[in-house]
Structures are given as structure tokens and as C-alpha cells.
Amino acid sequence: MSGDTVYVQVPATLANLGSGFDALGVALDLYLEVHATPSCSNELHYSGQGQVPNTPDNLIHQGYRAAWQSLGELDPPPLAVWAHNPIPLARGMGSSSAALVAGAALADAFSGGRLGPDGIFRVTATLEGHPDNVAPAVYGGFVAALADPPLALPMPSPKGLRFVLGVPPYEVPTPLARAALPKTIPYADAIFNLARSALWPAALHAGRLDALREAAKDRLHQHYRAHLMPGLEAALERVYAAGALAAFVGGAGPTLAALSETQHIEAIRQAMQDYVGQGFTLVLGLGEGLRWKVASIPSR
Numbered sequence: 001m002s003g004d005t006v007y008v009q010v011p012a013t014l015a016n017l018g019s020g021f022d023a024l025g026v027a028l029d030l031y032l033e034v035h036a037t038p039s040c041s042n043e044l045h046y047s048g049q050g051q052v053p054n055t056p057d058n059l060i061h062q063g064y065r066a067a068w069q070s071l072g073e074l075d076p077p078p079l080a081v082w083a084h085n086p087i088p089l090a091r092g093m094g095s096s097s098a099a100l101v102a103g104a105a106l107a108d109a110f111s112g113g114r115l116g117p118d119g120i121f122r123v124t125a126t127l128e129g130h131p132d133n134v135a136p137a138v139y140g141g142f143v144a145a146l147a148d149p150p151l152a153l154p155m156p157s158p159k160g161l162r163f164v165l166g167v168p169p170y171e172v173p174t175p176l177a178r179a180a181l182p183k184t185i186p187y188a189d190a191i192f193n194l195a196r197s198a199l200w201p202a203a204l205h206a207g208r209l210d211a212l213r214e215a216a217k218d219r220l221h222q223h224y225r226a227h228l229m230p231g232l233e234a235a236l237e238r239v240y241a242a243g244a245l246a247a248f249v250g251g252a253g254p255t256l257a258a259l260s261e262t263q264h265i266e267a268i269r270q271a272m273q274d275y276v277g278q279g280f281t282l283v284l285g286l287g288e289g290l291r292w293k294v295a296s297i298p299s300r
Contacts, residue, residue: 005295006109008034010102011140011287012087013094014163014257015132018216018248019196024155025094025143027136027287028163032085032098034060036106039080048085049095059096063103067123071107071114079106090171092250097133100124105292117290122150133251140289144201156204157286161245164265166235166256166272168279172228177252180225189219212246212259222249229254235275242267 011027042056052058060081068076083102087095104123108115115123121138125131125147135145141157196215203211226232232249235256239247243264250257256275258268269281 008292010098013136014250018218022130025132025136028284029287036081043080045082050089059099060103063100067104067107092255094133101137155201164258164268165282166276172253174252216246238271242271
């Protein structure tokens with residue numbers, strides 16, 4: 001594929017869905033867009049949310065190298081990458097997972113499809129250490145996933161629902177959010193979350209949208225991280241009062257996500273305003289999974 005350009009599109013994602021800590025996730029219709037060509041050296045040309053330096057240590061190139069290495073290629077061919085990223089950084093919407101998946105997808109494309117979606121998932125789940133963002137980034141829609149052994153299965157994705165996202169103006173880095181978690185949890189809390197994470201696929205399969213509020217309840221992580229996200233617990237109450245079907249923190253936060261039917265979207269946006277402050281709200285549908293294509297550069 002020397003001289004070809006590869007185009008990659010990877011969705012934003014929300015991890016955990018409340019109760020499914022490190023196990024459940026969903027893709028959103030907001031996409032990291034990347035194109036890349038072979039080059040004499042690794043380059044990154046970045047636009048979009050935040051600032052990302054042009055170094056070979058960026059997450060796209062990390063995913064690219066790891067994917068080649070999984071194929072036994074320890075010295076992958078250099079790549080010039082152009083990335084446009086509309087996904088907010090360090091806000092719990094899967095920006096880092098999207099970048100890793102994009103890099104692995106580039107390796108898959110330039111290797112002639114030797115990895116496939118399942119291989120891309122395995123590589124990036126290993127890099128992330130947990131699969132709940134990378135699985136929906138690869139496969140789209142609602143997904144349940146394990147990291148060890150690497151396994152991801154789609155859940156039903158009801159039509160016509162939207163996510164209302166409240167994105168505060170501050171970041172919550174994942175290491176900080178992980179550090180806020182206790183070393184042990186009460187047995188009763190583990191049972192509480194196991195039951196509700198199992199309820200997610202059952203409710204989606206049965207079309208019981210009324211059960212999603214219970215499915216999203218959590219005792220493992222959101223309460224312990226609430227001090228990093230001022231006003232979170234009150235905001236959860238307000239969005240439910242405004243008509244949300246389910247509400248939870250996206251990934252490590254601070255984005256507050258509310259699953260909604262169309263008629264409640266505006267009321268939920270208003271209910272988020274105090275929590276969002278000087279940040280912003282987004283309304284997004286379910287996203288499709290990873291896509292890549294190759295376009296040959298015409299000979300001169």
C-alpha cells in the first residue's frame with residue numbers, strides 16, 4: 001500500500017453506564033477523523049479540541065506501533081498522520097481510546113487487514129487496561145466487554161434515543177479519578193452493581209426503557225469521585241426529574257450523560273446548566289463503530 005492514504009473514523013464513547021464499571025460502554029455519533037500516508041518519519045498534524053504536540057509519543061502513533069508489534073513487526077513503517085478531533089479531552093468521552101483505536105486501525109489497514117476488528121480491540125484493550133471505551137469505539141452502539149480474556153459483545157441499541165451531555169469546563173484526568181477509588185468495597189455494594197449491570201442488556205433486549213434508571217445506579221465509583229465533580233449528585237436528581245431514562249458519569253468524568261427520548265431533551269439540557277457552568281451541552285445519538293478506507297494516490 002505504498003503511496004496510499006488511509007482514512008479512519010472512530011466514535012467518541014461513554015464508559016461504565018453507571019453500574020457497569022470497566023465493563024459496559026456506548027458509542028456516540030461524534031467522530032475522530034484521521035488520515036495518514038507513509039512518510040520518512042512519524043509526524044502528527046493535529047486540529048480540534050485541546051492541544052496535542054507533534055511527537056511520535058502521541059496516542060495515535062502508540063496504537064499504531066502496538067498493533068504492528070502484535071503482528072510481530074517491531075519496527076513499523078513511519079507514518080504521517082493528520083487528525084481532526086472534536087471529542088473533548090479528559091472529559092470522560094473516550095478521546096484517548098479513540099486515538100488508540102485510530103492508530104491500531106491504521107496499522108490494520110497498512111498491513112492488509114491482518115488484525116481485523118477483533119484484533120484492533122485486543123490490542124487497544126491491552127493498552128488501555130480496561131475495555132469499556134475501546135469496545136464501543138471499535139464495534140459501535142452499546143457493548144459489554146472483558147479485558148482478560150479480551151471479549152466484546154454488542155447489546156441491543158434502541159432507535160430514536162439521544163444522549164444529552166453536560167460537559168463542565170474543567171478536566172478530570174483518569175489517574176486522578178482512579179486514585180479516588182477505595183482499595184476495597186462492601187460485599188453488598190458489589191452485589192448491588194452486579195445486579196444492575198446485568199439489568200442493562202436485559203432491559204435493552206426487552207425494550208424496557210423504564211428499567212434503565214435502575215440499571216444505571218452505582219455504588220462502586222461515582223460517589224467516591226463526586227468531590228472531583230462539584231454538584232454531580234444534585235445534577236443527577238435534576239436530570240431524572242426532567243425526564244431522563246438513565247443518567248451517569250461518562251467514564252472518569254466530569255461529563256454527565258443522560259439518555260433521553262426526544263421530547264425531554266430541552267428540559268434535561270436546562271436541568272444540567274448549574275452543573276455545566278461555563279462549559280457546554282451536547283445532544284448526540286448512538287455512534288457507529290470504527291471505519292477505515294484506502295484511497296490510492298494517482299501516479300504523477
